[in-house]
Amino acid sequence: MKLEVVVLPVTDADRAQDFYTRRLGFRLDADFPIKDGYRIIQVTPPGSACSIIFGEGLTDAAPGTAQGLHLIVSDIEQACEELAGRGVEVTGPFHDATGAFHQAGETGRVMGAHPERASYGSFAAFADPDGNRWFLQEITVRLPGR
Missing domain, CATH: 3.10.180.10 (2,3-Dihydroxybiphenyl 1,2-Dioxygenase, domain 1)
Structure with missing residues (x-):
């Protein structure tokens, strides 16, 4: 088994995308606006095999609760x-x-x-x-x- 994806709870998908791509330098892999209230954004840290997914309608976790x-x-x-x-x-x-x-x-x-x-x-x-x-x-x- 391999850890492939971590889902992050965020408030604003565009703000998160800007932070992870522009500020951290993560690669933008995908941005799928599926329908109103359901959007999938995937980014990957440089050199990593594990990606981060955030967006809209992806998790019930409260924004900011991913720790460590x-x-x-x-x-x-x-x-x-x-x-x-x-x-x-x-x-x-x-x-x-x-x-x-x-x-x-x-x-x-x-x-x-x-x-x-x-x-x-x-x-x-x-x-x-x-x-x-x-x-x-x-x-x-x-x-x-x-």
Whole structure:
């Protein structure tokens, strides 16, 4: 099995499309206005096999309730600078005080990349216009079998 699509709950499909394509640089794969109240927009992050779908009439979830989505980057500082340069408000880089995966909210958050720049150990955070929360995670060397 492969994760192929994540559905995001958004308020305004056009605003979301602008954010994901223009601000984040995701590729626009499809924009299907099927009928009034039913529209499918699919975008894909650069280099990803998993796409994001949003639009109208796709989910009963409240806009902004998608939390903890991760985009993997090879250089957390460069990725933060790039997004900030595109007008995205980014928090980070940061790492968790335990040295492991980040905790919920800001618990255990220490500003700055992981001190040894350990793969999987540095993060940054941002939200889309509806408040769907994303993380960047720096991975430079994958664990065996990944």
